[in-house]
Amino acid sequence: MILGYLGAGALLAALVMGGFSAVLSFWAGRQQNPIMVQVGRRAFYAATAMIVAAGGVLEWALLSHDFSLAYVTEHTDLSTSTALSAAGFYGGQEGSLLYWALVLGVLGSVSLVASASLGLRLAGYAAGLMAAILSFFLVVLVLVASPFDLLSITPPDGLGLNPILRDGGMLIHPPVILAGFASFAIPFCFASAALMAGRPDSAWIAHTRRFALIAWGLQTTGLVLGMWWAYHVLGWGGYWGWDPVENVALMPWLATTAYLHSSMVQETRGRLRAWNFGLVILAFLLVVFGTFIVRSGVVPSVHTFAISAIGPWFLAFLFICIVFSVVLLALRSSVLGGGAEPVAPVSREGAFVLQNLLLIAVVVVVLWGTVLPLVSGMLGQQRVVGAAYYERAAGPLFVVILALMAAGPLLPWRRAARMPSARALMWPGAAIVVVLAALLVAGVRSIPALIALPLVAAVAGTCFTQYARLGSGWARLPSMLRRRRRRYGAYLAHLGLAVLVAGIGASHFWQQEKDVTLAPGQQVTVAGYTLTYTGSEQRQLADHTELVALMRFGDSTLEPARATYSGLGGQSLTHVAISTTPVADVYVVLAGVTADGSASFSVFVNPLVSWIWAGGAIIIVGVLLGNIGERAPAVEAVRRRVPASVLT
Amino acid sequence: MTAKWSIPALVVAACVGYLIYSASGGTTEYYLTVGELRSHSGAGDVRVAGVVQTDVQKTDGGLHVTFTEKDATSSVPVDYTGTLPDIFKPGITVVAEGRLGTDGVFHATTLLAKCPSRFSTTPYTQ
Numbered sequence: 202m203i204l205g206y207l208g209a210g211a212l213l214a215a216l217v218m219g220g221f222s223a224v225l226s227f228w229a230g231r232q233q234n235p236i237m238v239q240v241g242r243r244a245f246y247a248a249t250a251m252i253v254a255a256g257g258v259l260e261w262a263l264l265s266h267d268f269s270l271a272y273v274t275e276h277t278d279l280s281t282s283t284a285l286s287a288a289g290f291y292g293g294q295e296g297s298l299l300y301w302a303l304v305l306g307v308l309g310s311v312s313l314v315a316s317a318s319l320g321l322r323l324a325g326y327a328a329g330l331m332a333a334i335l336s337f338f339l340v341v342l343v344l345v346a347s348p349f350d351l352l353s354i355t356p357p358d359g360l361g362l363n364p365i366l367r368d369g370g371m372l373i374h375p376p377v378i379l380a381g382f383a384s385f386a387i388p389f390c391f392a393s394a395a396l397m398a399g400r401p402d403s404a405w406i407a408h409t410r411r412f413a414l415i416a417w418g419l420q421t422t423g424l425v426l427g428m429w430w431a432y433h434v435l436g437w438g439g440y441w442g443w444d445p446v447e448n449v450a451l452m453p454w455l456a457t458t459a460y461l462h463s464s465m466v467q468e469t470r471g472r473l474r475a476w477n478f479g480l481v482i483l484a485f486l487l488v489v490f491g492t493f494i495v496r497s498g499v500v501p502s503v504h505t506f507a508i509s510a511i512g513p514w515f516l517a518f519l520f521i522c523i524v525f526s527v528v529l530l531a532l533r534s535s536v537l538g539g540g541a542e543p544v545a546p547v548s549r550e551g552a553f554v555l556q557n558l559l560l561i562a563v564v565v566v567v568l569w570g571t572v573l574p575l576v577s578g579m580l581g582q583q584r585v586v587g588a589a590y591y592e593r594a595a596g597p598l599f600v601v602i603l604a605l606m607a608a609g610p611l612l613p614w615r616r617a618a619r620m621p622s623a624r625a626l627m628w629p630g631a632a633i634v635v636v637l638a639a640l641l642v643a644g645v646r647s648i649p650a651l652i653a654l655p656l657v658a659a660v661a662g663t664c665f666t667q668y669a670r671l672g673s674g675w676a677r678l679p680s681m682l683r684r685r686r687r688r689y690g691a692y693l694a695h696l697g698l699a700v701l702v703a704g705i706g707a708s709h710f711w712q713q714e715k716d717v718t719l720a721p722g723q724q725v726t727v728a729g730y731t732l733t734y735t736g737s738e739q740r741q742l743a744d745h746t747e748l749v750a751l752m753r754f755g756d757s758t759l760e761p762a763r764a765t766y767s768g769l770g771g772q773s774l775t776h777v778a779i780s781t782t783p784v785a786d787v788y789v790v791l792a793g794v795t796a797d798g799s800a801s802f803s804v805f806v807n808p809l810v811s812w813i814w815a816g817g818a819i820i821i822v823g824v825l826l827g828n829i830g831e832r833a834p835a836v837e838a839v840r841r842r843v844p845a846s847v848l849t
Numbered sequence: 850m851t852a853k854w855s856i857p858a859l860v861v862a863a864c865v866g867y868l869i870y871s872a873s874g875g876t877t878e879y880y881l882t883v884g885e886l887r888s889h890s891g892a893g894d895v896r897v898a899g900v901v902q903t904d905v906q907k908t909d910g911g912l913h914v915t916f917t918e919k920d921a922t923s924s925v926p927v928d929y930t931g932t933l934p935d936i937f938k939p940g941i942t943v944v945a946e947g948r949l950g951t952d953g954v955f956h957a958t959t960l961l962a963k964c965p966s967r968f969s970t971t972p973y974t975q
Contacts, residue, residue, distance in 0.1 A: 365935070365936075435935075436932070436935065437932070554857075555857060555861075558857065558858055558861045559861065562861055562862075562864070562865040565865055565869075566865060566868065566869055566872075569869055569873075570873075573873075573877070574880060582879055582881075582885075583879070583880040583881075584877045584878065584879055584880060585877065585878050585879075585880045585896060586872075586873060586877050586878070587878060587946075589872075590872045590873055590877065591872075593868070593871070593872035594865075594868040594869050594871075594872035594873070595868075597864075597868060598864075598865070598868070716912050716930075716931060716932065718909055718912065773935060773936075773938075774935050774936075775935050790932055792912050792932050792933065793907065793912075801909060801912045803912075803931070803932045
């Protein structure tokens with residue numbers, strides 16, 4: 202009971218501080234008043250502190266099973282494990298909004314420290330915008346969706362978490378992907394502030410580069426973890442279904458990926474200013490749009506969305522963000538003029554521009570597929586698109602992007618007067634030939650596979666070429682790696698993506714499935730893998746019973762099962778059995794067991810699926826190696842003009 | 850962005866337009882209510898959402914199932930072969946993808962259960 206009041210009080214205090222910070226920071230930025238900019242910034246820190254306190258209270262309530270809070274009752278029960286109780290923090294609507302505000306507050310505070318070196322006006326506006334966004338979330342948390350609402354009677358036990366969510370994936374996927382989206386507000390705020398302050402130079406990019414990378418790294422990790430979770434838990438043999446929920450998570454990632462590359466062009470060559478502003482704004486708008494879609498239920502999905510009161514709030518927020526961004530870009534278009542030298546088509550920056558256009562094209566394709574039910578519903582009969590639409594429309598675009606990934610890093614900056622040497626092209630070229638020949642020999646005749654997989658090999662070949670250049674001077678290797686860590690980290694990320702795409706390609710083109718009913722002792726062979734059904738047994742576990750079928754597979758036994766949760770109206774849940782090797786996963790789903798002891802299975806053989814997870818891990822290692830501990834880029838010129846006392 | 854880049858941008862835009870147009874030509878499906886299904890004419894698969902009734906009949910060890918799907922106004926018998934979604938049982942909402950046969954039975958090729966989201970819980974009622 203007392204926890205409910207404490208938490209609600211902390212949220213209210215955070216809202217007051219956030220609103221104060223927003224108003225004061227805008228005003229102080231406009232006046233270029235150093236003291237008031239500092240006060241506004243500190244008010245933001247105070248709001249963050251209050252959100253942290255509210256988060257602590259909610260976590261405490263969850264762990265101490267304080268069922269006087271409706272949120273705790275609806276998402277946990279006494280049997281919920283400690284880890285999953287703690288995960289209840291972001292497990293529901295209200296808590297996930299609080300988590301979002303928490304990430305924005307903490308990372309935003311970090312980004313505001315030393316932001317005064319960007320100039321008072323920019324720093325003030327950035328703090329003001331960030332505080333305004335934070336305040337929006339706090340208004341929703343206080344007025345519409347408070348995690349601290351109290352029940353009039355405290356129930357003895359809670360309702361518990363849905364069995365599908367009682368899984369390790371719940372502990373890692375949602376917080377990572379939510380944090381990835383929340384943290385992208387930081388580049389957006391600094392970009393918009395730079396525009397408002399009439400400072401279209403690269404200072405804001407340098408200042409927020411790390412946050413853009415954090416956001417991208419978290420989104421990448423979140424997407425891969427989401428695929429991993431869906432693959433291991435849902436039992437349909439796949440990991441990506443082009444559902445609206447997945448699409449709205451993919452689109453900001455595509456836009457962020459585009460931004461990471463185009464911002465490099467601005468940092469090194471001073472080009473693409475307007476484009477970069479546009480991309481940052483687009484990525485943030487896609488995040489807000491996705492949040493609105495997921496929380497409002499306006500498009501049909503496999504997921505049941507909460508038809509909740511916060512939908513209209515997010516629609517209004519999206520609308521305000523769009524109007525703000527468009528007006529801002531229009532008003533400042535005069536200061537965005539690119540500058541002298543045009544971008545040469547065949548050059549490193551030319552490849553970046555084309556890659557950007559293609560990524561945005563994929564966003565358009567995915568966006569159209571996602572909103573089609575909405576648009577067609579307004580015009581008449583509601584229509585939907587399935588996976589085939591996305592594969593046909595986005596597939597060719599992805600293929601061209603792969604080709605660019607293979608060729609782009611070999612192109613020099615500026616004009617390609619010096620074309621990549623034959624030696625540089627040797628490895629990617631050889632990779633294409635070898636893989637193409639291997640596929641043809643293996644009897645592959647699918648054109649998409651024959652195009653996509655050799656290109657993946659070429660991407661890997663290009664990465665190895667870059668590393669081979671390093672190898673030419675072993676003595677200088679450590680210092681080269683240190684000085685160019687961003688570049689070599691990026692190539693490692695490229696290599697990881699190649700591995701990941703190889704996994705997606707192979708499992709997409711060559712997945713095999715067989716539905717069978719077997720009596721004990723009978724066997725089934727799928728894609729050369731033989732499984733023998735030996736019998737079934739009933740097992741009683743803490744909160745559920747399991748019907749386990751035993752399948753002998755080589756020396757091991759696979760145990761696909763169906764779990765039944767008596768506490769939740771007899772809801773049953775598949776436990777998939779997966780045998781993983783680097784070559785292929787054998788994936789067995791138990792459909793049911795009949796009275797005579799025979800059992801029905803769906804058996805999948807999914808080639809190279811483990812490469813997807815490995816590729817994701819390599820990407821993250823690349824991002825980390827390339828950026829941890831790198832010195833922040835100096836913005837000394839401005840720093841000297843601002844007294845040190847007001848910097849933090 | 851100089852004028853030079855507007856040409857590749859236009860080319861990309863045109864390609865995307867074509868890709869979207871050609872891809873959606875054969876693959877968009879109508880999302881119908883059970884009532885609309887009866888009056889819907891036209892080839893191709895459609896999706897129908899409705900609530901599973903209590904007449905679920907499982908055969909072939911659970912791989913073949915027939916049931917009646919009903920929405921607010923009307924109902925249709927559904928025939929489906931394949932692995933059932935975990936939460937499949939009478940009372941839940943499913944989206945069946947397939948086509949209505951001349952026998953009046955909806956032959957589903959895919960059956961999706963509306964899966965409970967993290968964001969939707971049954972509110973606690975006292």
